[in-house]
Amino acid sequence: MKIISLNKGWLALYYPIIFGFYLCCLPVMARTPLPKSIIQQYTITGTVRDGQGVLPSVTISVAGKSTATITDYQGKYSITATAADILVFSFVGYTTLNIPIAGRTVVSVHLQEDATQLQEVKINAGYYSVKESERTGSIGRITAKNIEKQPVTNVLATMQGRIAGVSIVQDSGSPGGAFSIKIRGTNSLRADGNQPLYIIDGVPYSSETIGSIATSGTAPTLTSPLNSINPQDIESIEVLKDADATAIYGSRGANGVVLITTKKGKAGETRFSINSSSSFGTVGETPKLMNTKQYLAMRQLAFDNDGVSTYPSYAYDVNGTWSPERNTDWQKKLIGGTAKIHNLQASVSGGSRRTQYLLSGNYRTETTVFPGDFKYTKGSAHFSMNHTSEDERFKLTLSGNYTSQNNSQPAIDLTAVSRTLAPNAPELYDENGNLNWENGTWNNPLAGLDSEFESRINDLVANTVFSYRFLPNLEFKTSFGFTDLHNNESRTQPSTMYNPSYGLGSEFSALSSNFTNRNSWIVEPQLNYNTTIRKGKFAVLLGSTLQNQRTERLFQNGFGFASNRLIHDLASASIKTVDLSDVTIYKYQALFARLNYNWDTRYILNITGRRDGSSRFGPGKQFATFGAVGGAWLFSNEAFLKDNTVLSFGKLRSSYGITGNDQIGDYQFLDTYVSSGNNYQGTIGLQPVRLFNPEFGWESNKKFEVALETGFLEDRIFLTSAYYLNRSSNQLVGIPLPGTTGYSSLYANLDATVENSGLEFTLRTINFSREHFEWTTNFNISINRNKLISFPGLESSTYANTYVVGQPINIMKLYHYIAMNPTTGIYQFEDVNGDGTISSIADRHTLANLSPRYFGGLENQFQYKGVQLNFLFQFVKQEAFGALPGVPGTGVNQLASVSDSAAQQPYTAGSNGAIINAYYRYGLSDGAVQDASYIRLKNISLTYDLPFKVGDRLRCQLYWQGQNLLTFTNYTNGDPEFKFGGYLPPLKVNAVGVKLTF
Template identity: 45%
Template sequence: MKNNYKRGMVVIMFLLAMAVLTILAIGELQAATPYHSVLYQQNVNGKVTGLDGNPLLGVTVRVAGKNYGTTTNLDGDYAIIANSGDMLVFSFVGYKPQEILIDEQSEVNVSLEEDVDALKEVTINAGYYNTTRRESTGNISRVTASEIENQPVVSPLQALQGRMAGVEITSGGFTPGTATRIRIRGVNSLREEGNYPLYIIDGVPVNSIPVETTSVLPSPGIDPLSNLDINNIESIEILKDADATAIYGSRGANGVVLITTKKGVTTGTGLQARFYYGAAVVPTKLDLLNSSEYLRVRRRAFANDSIEPTMQNAPELTVWNQEKYTDWQDFLYGGTAETTNASLNFSGGDQQTFFRLGGSFFTQGTIYPADYDYKKITGNLNLNHRSKNEKFQVNLAVNYGVDLNEFAGSLGFDVSTILLPPNAPNVFNDVGGLNWEEWEVGGFTNPVAGYFNTANKHTQNLVSNIGLSYRILPGLQLKTSLGYTNYTSEELRKQPSRSYNPTQSISNKSNHLRSERASWIIEPQLNYEMTLGKLNLESLFGTTLQENTALQERFLADGYASEALIGNIGAAESIRNPARSNTQYRYAAIFSRVGINWDRTYYLNLTGRRDGSSRFGPNNRFANFGAIGTAWIFSEEEFMETTFPFISFGKLRASYGTTGNDQIGDYGYLDTYEATRGPGGLYPTSLANPDFSWEINKKFEVGVELGFLKDQHRLSLSYYRNRSSNQLVGYPLPATTGFTLVQANLPATVENYGWELVLNTEIFNKEQFNWNASLNLSLPKNRLVSYPNIDQSTYANTYRVGEPLNISLVYDYTGRDPNTGLYTVRDVNEDGRYDYQDRIIAKDLNRELFGGISNTINHKNFSLQFLWQFVKQEGIIPNITAGGRYNTMSYLLSSLDEQSIFQPPSTLFPAREAEGYALQSTFPYQIASFWRLKNLSLAYKIPEDLINSIGMQNGRVFLHGQNLLTITPFKGLDAENPYSLAIGNLKSVTAGIEVNF
């Protein structure tokens, strides 16, 4: 009943928009269109907008060859006198100029295309309002469609790696659909779930927490953005500082990710088709020992230990084929994942109504030795309409995606698999089943246990929004945004008994998991703009009403009589571990913004918001947040032109403000209980605390932006400092209380600070050849500023005051023992044992710096783009001891030499114990910095004469490469994940074509 109600809301919203559009269209068709014409001289008027339909203020309109002209007003309107045959020239800083020939028409409406290479007036999305790079008082990073489309990735966040200062993105793994981790200016909260940013798609907030899955994915879960079509994204903005994020209040504590989808064209119709095909492989492998080397090291270990190899302790030396060699890395992930993408979009309209309707299909295979395919189908609709008098506007955006992921998670990507003895037996027997008998020798387990398991993860994601606006008076506008989202995930994992060792008597099973997330949001808003001489005022006032609901159901069905019946719940012998949770989150707020500037030179931006959250007790549900941002465009001062003529643009800006954080579980202020395994019982899990309140994040930033030589070279330098206090955590309680934890505020303060630099330059700008380059560099720092009595808390062995949150407390490595040759670490308190009292060194696991260098080169019909991503950091080497029953890195061959830095091969416990202490010391750390050719794209624009001959408007073919080359001294699998044996990205090459009709 509830689901039907929610879906009904979407239908009602859609029908409402259709009805409004129909009424307006009928009314306008019945109205007469005025037409005035003068043969030689006439009054010409019209409106100038951007491609998004928004009016442009200050556009210069002049008659070519004459010394007079005019500019557009707040609504983009203009009026000018011109003769029949004159050429009107429309020009605006930040947009490409346009020329229109006058032929006795009295109305000329124009849509200007944004010039992304211009600094001053490029429109950027600031959330509830638009601004420009020139006039922005906040720090907003932006990428456009040309930089991210055609990348063969599932999540749009993966396309941002290396492109934005202050934005650290780490892939969750190469399995399609896995959640990508994004951190905007560091970690603010002690809780993992307290560090997710806010996702906004076309004005609608989307839950950013990964969706839970029962499959073994190398990430926290399923990416909630995986259903989006990357080719349909117009731009992605990241809001970082207080001035940019405070208008979102508590939701913007960790930054805001604004995703804007593409809109239709305002003149004519067009059909765009895009297709690409490619393949992806693992970019690198560990340099492991081959069979002869491994057996040689194993024999030395037994010799050093004076132990005779037997079938039980060394089957690889006594039973298994000594000449056999299996590259387990190649077996596990040595396949080629084919990728295909096809999209079709139709757009068109006129100055009043324009639309874009499209869909896409994406599929990616697997590198595993199994049929694990990923498929995604998306559809999108964007409809915009405005009345003839320009007072009323309606915008509809709908994005819908469905995907199917068949990854079963049966092949574990871990050390136990890729480091198996290289002469181990085959995993399959002669009849295609799993080989158990040979693997049982010596206590090994077949590494592909679970091979015949299958999974079906099916997700659906709807993001819809209707925006209505009406201009009551000149400069006064009433707006309302109505949004609805629905995300469902249904997962069925089948586990037939033949996937497991028959001696374990495992029956046929199925795991069932269903999740649903739904939300609606209503945001009425009043905007007012005023110009009084040199004083310009922009203000808005709005409210937010939002509700999120989440439902999760899971259970295990066991005892199916046959494999064919798995999944049919009625055929199961028993249903075990059933669980169901249903939560509701309500959020309300009022917000306002006042932007003031004097003569487009001095800027002041004031933002305030009062938030209310149902996640807090009645006494602390509301809190106030706000920010102030200022900017001075000093290049407008008279002294600049004479004193510093080479500086074409200069701006100083600063901001300070507070945002909150309520990213905790629902109902934390109440006593909570869970059902016992037996019937009719409850046991306590969380103690009530009605007094805990919001985390507070205070943000400060100062920056300078410079343009040199008519903005051919542009520089932006920012310093920021964010402090998050009143930390919200689940505080563990002693067992004597009867509860496991209580939600509380801890007296801890976390600080993130650092520098960000962005440099853009035009290296060449000629008629048939131009070359633009950009650099972004981030120098982040993180530390725990204070935590009173941390030594008496449960975090005593996790954090250190003055050190970053992401640290590893390690021993001080003191070299090899001269008598035994084993690793040693320092016993600080000399008590004869090693514990956290001896872990005196805090190793910072964060990146010291990161960034990217991108280049775009255009020559005639050719275009070349490439991006280098770079990171400076440390990591740990994969192995430090040879001689055990698992394979090791080739550099450990040096352990056969007595002068080696590595301890000699051994199979005995003292060597394993010494290795364990050494792994938790400073010994295994090494430089893991890297340079990666993240993207390389070559495109060729098909000549116009050929295009026109076959009835097309334009077309291009392209070749795209991703993660093609990584330069690093790191010995692990992937320098992006320097503390684990995991791969974040695949190396891929795709080729495609794009045509427009």
């Protein structure tokens, strides 16, 4: 409320008039009291909504008075006012409304999103938060509104197609399958050196795989711990990309940072929420294969080409042993099932203005599309509490997430065999319901399901944050984080998975087990200082990090069991081996600082620095300094643009900095020994596996970015354009050594430099916004170019056949396919060196870049009264190898297109070596590379708010959600996202559910 100060001279001039008016009107005023209806206080109630439903935490105040309140979780409020008062409804990101009470006791409103106000939303930047309009770094963000509309179980799946510069690919459609992520390309020559840093509520969360090759399940990757994070508990995900945003994390942020913030309680009445859904998943894109008629015609022609007139006894598919009348779609039989997914989420929350709490639980079960009784179950609990003292100096935050997973799956993926098995192969079961081996003429694929993968993971992430404000502009804060992960997984190979004709008993059964325990603690004290000098605002952050991580691993094998019923009991194995038994400790410490200066909300400078220390390097190399500087110019706040009606927001920002990388594993620089397992004169000896390298040091990643952010027509159209250039040098790789040294490689720094450059565009438009109808669109596209800038001595190194200077690091060297020989019909390839012989080293000079050329997503959101419709299209431009199941004419099925023999080299049943060699060369040539670009309806969500209410507080929502529903592509080898070929692709999922809030 403004207080108007009257000038004494002015008062002296008008004092007689005021006094006279007062004397004349006083009798009348005394005889005419104000109506009771105007001065009497009433309790005004109502509900505040937006396009998504009820809106909690909206501030409602009485204009001109100090009376104010906020809405609860149901969007309801209660406030005392008179009939003549005006209520003011305000919330960040929404247009403020001034509503006269006009004698009513119930005033409900609908707030409209204000695109201009969205720039005032504070986003999480890790150790600090910053207004969207004032950030100098590159930060992508999605919120619970995006996450809750997706029927997924992995946190990375929620970001696919939604954040520019972030490429995410699903590694397997099996339950619990992992995802791969790259933020602005591939920086390191090591495949495991490109992972970002994950932070959950301020606690670093290790994404290092926790499995082993021997015990991994049906996925092509090892077990990922990221499945422990429940997407339904996440409030927001921020992805830090450039140096300005990531440098404060030092070496840990070299490949980007993924900040995960879980949900917190809010002030208001106690609120209960129950969300239950059932989903159904099926395999989406599958290649079209030959039917029996096409297949047998191919096989018969192959034997004719080989000059074989009498089919051999082992050719059961064509010699009459198997019925030529059978025609089985093995893809439908083996991977054509329906995965049933059930998810239940419940929560209770509430609290006072000083203390808020949230407790939630989740239980999820998921079966698989493979035949058999396999199930993945996951249960989780999440707790959060916030408290603020009466004087608002002391603040306390507690958060904890506990997850328990139990995954029982087949250890063998049937996808590959479903695409290669002859369509006239025998029935799976005999007339007695037993597995059919057709007198030993085939290997029944269902027998492989007896090989089981079991994984039990228990994971805890907890954090406590204390803060105390000593002075109005000086605050001390410290966080204490703890993680504890226990993984127990095994893989069995019972003798029953083999053809009985082999005569293998339980003495050939095997068990592989892996126990991994990983726990860590972290302490991060911080000091924040803020001050204002005239038009300038200073913010200083000083902090320290102390982190310790301990990992215990035990990999064991057992062979030969008295009975397959004892296969899970390692003690019952006749032969036992220990592949690995170790304990590693990783210690990390750092000092970091940030200085931010904001002059008149026009010129912003952000400087960050970090001194890192890592136990993964040798003496003299353990410490390094990293830092960055970022600047922004909010030119829309300049005087010459103040009255501009078209440009509502304009910001030019840029950053440059250096980060490091220590993602190399523990003790890589030391002389390392393991037990040989060999007994010599009663003693088990040791064998060396690593050489000492005192020069082993940090990778260095230099990052530059410049970006332009513009908003038009009150930010109804908002465009962000960014260009980045990153160079990673001093690469940490294993240098191969001759076998005579006794070592396979020496870990060292290579003087090689990898460059990633690219463009990112993000566009947000508010197409229509009215009280009952809203339509918004979000679009992003990313273009990345990867290049090996330098590699001294590459030609003479063992990497000469892997990398080429000036080309991407994930290229493949291929033969150049010319055409089919017009005389023989056999594939021909370019003889690069002209020696008359095609060799794998000298003639593989054609380069294929299989990285995406560009990728992105297009999302539309519609809302009409109680109905919400959201859908996201994901698109990728890329190339990949086509289907190469085996030589056409041999006993493996082929794509239906291969039945056109004129387009293929001659079929062979296996005796024509020239054709076979040409086929495999073709698989390593540019002729096998095809367009694998696609546009996919990645996600769709339809939600309906029931218009009726049961009681005063119950809200009921019905919804349908879909994932991977439609794919438009020319790729012939199944799913274009998933190019491994032999593993289960991502599933097409439909989910229906109900959410109750009361």
